[in-house]
Amino acid sequence: MKFTKMNGLGNDYVYVNCLKEKVEDPNKTAIFVSNRNFGIGSDGLILIKESDVADFKMDMYNADGSQGEMCGNGIRCVAKYVYDYGLTDKTTVSIETLAGIKYLDLYLKDGKVDTVKVNMGAPELRPAFIPVVSDKEQLINEPIEVNGTIYHMTCVSMGNPHAVVFMEDVKGLEIEKTGPYFEKHQVFQKRTNTEFVKVIDRNTLEMRVWERGSDETLACGTGACATAVAAVLNGLAEDEVTVKLLGGDLKIFWDRKENKVYMTGPATTVFDGEIDLEKFLVE
Numbered sequence: 001m002k003f004t005k006m007n008g009l010g011n012d013y014v015y016v017n018c019l020k021e022k023v024e025d026p027n028k029t030a031i032f033v034s035n036r037n038f039g040i041g042s043d044g045l046i047l048i049k050e051s052d053v054a055d056f057k058m059d060m061y062n063a064d065g066s067q068g069e070m071c072g073n074g075i076r077c078v079a080k081y082v083y084d085y086g087l088t089d090k091t092t093v094s095i096e097t098l099a100g101i102k103y104l105d106l107y108l109k110d111g112k113v114d115t116v117k118v119n120m121g122a123p124e125l126r127p128a129f130i131p132v133v134s135d136k137e138q139l140i141n142e143p144i145e146v147n148g149t150i151y152h153m154t155c156v157s158m159g160n161p162h163a164v165v166f167m168e169d170v171k172g173l174e175i176e177k178t179g180p181y182f183e184k185h186q187v188f189q190k191r192t193n194t195e196f197v198k199v200i201d202r203n204t205l206e207m208r209v210w211e212r213g214s215d216e217t218l219a220c221g222t223g224a225c226a227t228a229v230a231a232v233l234n235g236l237a238e239d240e241v242t243v244k245l246l247g248g249d250l251k252i253f254w255d256r257k258e259n260k261v262y263m264t265g266p267a268t269t270v271f272d273g274e275i276d277l278e279k280f281l282v283e
């Protein structure tokens with residue numbers, strides 16, 4: 001199987017052009033290729049496919065093999081892939097995802113995609129659509145007990161579930177002692193991604209993320225969007241912020257008139273490779 005290793009701010013995936021390659025069992029393949037010792041090493045697997053309703057389709061799988069509805073860093077890399085590898089010559093592309101069709105603007109440098117702006121759509125705040133168990137209208141700064149400690153979370157879906165927690169110090173946070181308990185907390189019927197955020201100023205947020213199905217990653221595009229929305233809802237930030245992640249910065253703008261969240265950031269190709277999957281995926 002031919003693949004391309006790409007990342008958005010260090011949130012790295014194995015990309016497969018399924019217009020040419022066939023992936024029989026994406027869940028099992030995602031688990032194997034993601035393994036940083038026995039596989040290729042990545043936060044998951046992203047399949048690029050044809051679409052009947054958009055220019056292309058993106059299927060995204062986490063390192064544990066579970067399928068995610070949307071991937072912000074991933075979709076920027078899909079846009080870079082389809083342009084740089086000649087599948088399209090358009091600099092505005094539409095990509096079908098399980099979270100709906102997303103529209104992207106591609107910005108070039110030396111003839112290749114350097115930066116991508118994504119219309120990530122509207123944030124979803126209704127608990128039933130996050131999903132999270134609650135009889136409230138919205139969960140904003142809502143107390144929750146996680147592994148014996150009370151946190152205050154704001155729940156936002158960007159097509160995938162996010163619990164955003166504001167705190168004084170994210171650098172010193174022992175995320176592996178908290179993240180997994182949020183991820184698997186019984187109130188989240190489909191588990192959750194969790195963002196731990198320090199407000200630097202009203203236009204700058206510092207964020208770490210424990211991802212559903214991939215543990216801590218260096219960046220999370222949907223998580224950065226959820227974080228920006230949560231910060232505005234909590235009166236902590238303006239509509240346009242820089243989200244500082246371990247892997248770098250994302251620009252997020254929540255257009256309140258349109259109720260659309262825009263994310264702008266880089267996409268990077270590292271290398272092309274080929275792997276004989278049969279040898280590794282036998283029972």
Ligand SMILES: N[C@H](CCC[C@H](N)C(=O)O)C(=O)O
Pocket residue numbers: 011062067068069070071072073074160161193211212213214217219220221222223
């Ligand atoms: N890293 C991705 C999010 C992956 C979310 C995935 N962990 C899920 O199950 O929702 C991003 O840049 O948006």
